[in-house]
Amino acid sequence: MPPLLEIDNLHTYFPTREGIIKAVNGVSLSLEADSILGVMGESGSGKTMTALSVLKLVPFPGQIVSGRIEFDGRDMVKMGDDEMRHIRGRQISLIFQDAASALNPVITVGKQVEELMLEHTGMSKRQAQEFTTELLASMGIPDARQMLNRYPFQLSGGMAQRVMMAIGVALQPRVLIADEPTSNLDVTLQAEMLHRLRVLREESQTAIMLITHDLGVIAQMAERVAVMYGGYVVESADTRALYSKPMHPYTWGLFQSLPRLDAAGQRLRPLTGAPPQMLDPPDQCPFLHRCSKATVECRTSPRPHLQTVEPGHALACYNPVEMD
Numbered sequence: 195m196p197p198l199l200e201i202d203n204l205h206t207y208f209p210t211r212e213g214i215i216k217a218v219n220g221v222s223l224s225l226e227a228d229s230i231l232g233v234m235g236e237s238g239s240g241k242t243m244t245a246l247s248v249l250k251l252v253p254f255p256g257q258i259v260s261g262r263i264e265f266d267g268r269d270m271v272k273m274g275d276d277e278m279r280h281i282r283g284r285q286i287s288l289i290f291q292d293a294a295s296a297l298n299p300v301i302t303v304g305k306q307v308e309e310l311m312l313e314h315t316g317m318s319k320r321q322a323q324e325f326t327t328e329l330l331a332s333m334g335i336p337d338a339r340q341m342l343n344r345y346p347f348q349l350s351g352g353m354a355q356r357v358m359m360a361i362g363v364a365l366q367p368r369v370l371i372a373d374e375p376t377s378n379l380d381v382t383l384q385a386e387m388l389h390r391l392r393v394l395r396e397e398s399q400t401a402i403m404l405i406t407h408d409l410g411v412i413a414q415m416a417e418r419v420a421v422m423y424g425g426y427v428v429e430s431a432d433t434r435a436l437y438s439k440p441m442h443p444y445t446w447g448l449f450q451s452l453p454r455l456d457a458a459g460q461r462l463r464p465l466t467g468a469p470p471q472m473l474d475p476p477d478q479c480p481f482l483h484r485c486s487k488a489t490v491e492c493r494t495s496p497r498p499h500l501q502t503v504e505p506g507h508a509l510a511c512y513n514p515v516e517m518d
Contacts, residue, residue, distance in 0.1 A: 196267075197224035198401050199248070199286075199369050204261030206247045213474040217243040217256065219425030222500060225369065228399045230391075232416030232433065234407055234448075238469045240425040241405045242291060245371045249288055250278050265369070284314045287367040291374040293358035297346035303330075303357050304342025310364055325364075333360045334386065352383045359390060366398040373405045388415060409452065413437060421445045424470050424480025427500060431507040441503065441514040443485045479512070487513045 206218035218240045225231045233241050246252050248263055250270065263270045265286065270278065282288075290296035298306055304326055311322040323342070330338035333356040346354060355375070362370055372391060376384040388411065394400050404415055412419055412433065419436050421429040421444065429442040440446045450463040467484035470476075479497055482488055491512045498510045 195227065197264075198227040198266065199225040199403070200262075200264045201244070201248070202262040202264070204244065204247060204263065205259040206243055206252055206256055207259045208256040210473070215472050216425055216475055217472055218247055219472070219475065220497075220499075221261075221422070221426050223420045223427055223430065225401050225403055226418075227368075227401050228395070229418070230395065230402045230404055230416045232412035232419040233403060233405045233422060234409065234412055234419060235422035236407065236469050238472070239422040240472075241422055242373055244422075245288060245373050245403070245405060248371060249282050249286060251282075251288075280314075283310055283361075283367070284365050285367055286369040286371065287362045287365070289358055289362040289370065289372045289375050291377060293354040294346060294349070294351060296358060297354060299346050301345075302342060303344050303346065303349070307357070307361055307364060310361060314365055326360075329360050329364055330357070333357075333390070335360075352379060355379060355383070355387065359387060363390070363394050363398075363400075366394070367400060369401050369403070370394065371403045371405070374407070375404070376406065376408065376411060384411075391415070409448065421448075424475065425472055426480075426510070427508075428481070428510045429508065430500065431504075435504075435507055441507070441509050442481075442511050443487050443513075443515055444481045446515045447484075479510075487515065489513050 201221055201223050204218050204221045205216070208215040208217055221240065221244050223231070235241055243252065247258055252258065258271055261271065270281070304323065307326040307329065308322040311317050311325055312319065317325065326342065327338050330341055335341055335353060335356050349357065375387050379387065391402055395402055404412065406412060416433050419431065419433045420427045421442065423444050429436065429445050436445065440449055447465045451465055453462060465484060470480045477496055479492055482492055485492070489512065495512065498512055500508045500510045503509045
């Protein structure tokens with residue numbers, strides 16, 4: 195079956211006085227129905243801006259310059275505001291990275307959830323209020339009825355994250371994009387948030403795009419993983435295959451920088467250098483200046499594009515890592 199959500203060669207740019215910031219510079223990835231896709235990479239690699247582009251929520255003056263975002267056979271890039279309004283929240287939902295900042299500070303928690311129900315369902319105001327109370331209680335929020343009248347600044351980080359999760363899953367969307375849902379949470383709350391994502395997937399067959407820089411979270415949650423660097427996907431594979439055989443030097447470097455239980459006393463190998471500036475980036479591979487395997491071809495050829503190197507394993511590299 196065709197993917198439920200497919201992003202093809204997406205470019206999202208921000209024009210500035212100094213030049214053009216190419217935040218998303220050729221992203222291609224797909225999300226199958228009833229699956230979890232992990233998207234990982236360093237800060238600034240374009241993960242969040244890709245998520246915002248899917249729902250056409252790119253902040254001004256950014257804009258989608260080219261590419262295709264196909265959902266259920268329709269190209270959302272060509273959709274107008276009215277069509278997108280019916281998709282946001284109902285068909286595709288987004289859990290923002292910073293819940294406390296994403297919630298409207300001057301509207302109570304209850305009204306922020308209720309307005310979603312009133313917009314997309316035939317509920318009365320009283321029904322929406324009752325549903326919101328039950329939904330917040332199901333998220334593990336104590337005194338859910340009292341929570342309806344609180345403002346976001348009165349919530350702890352964990353409570354704000356629960357409210358954001360409630361908004362994201364309220365209408366059981368077909369696609370849920372979770373942008374760093376476990377960031378700034380202790381391990382207990384992290385486990386709780388991930389459990390709720392699994393429950394949503396099992397009960398509603400919701401496909402989930404899980405954006406995170408936590409390799410452990412992806413290992414336990416995702417069937418497939420896409421690695422982003424410099425505004426586009428540099429490697430994509432089944433999670434087990436990628437973790438056992440990373441082929442892109444950047445992916446390999448990420449794993450080498452992690453401590454291992456089976457390598458006690460071994461020195462870590464941190465990635466040297468810094469991520470590329472996305473203000474008018476060079477035409478060559480964005481990882482070129484940090485790569486220990488760069489060749490003449492890497493320095494003189496255009497940026498490599500994703501190509502299938504093994505069944506289910508795609509790579510954008512001229513000189514991949516060779517592993518036994």
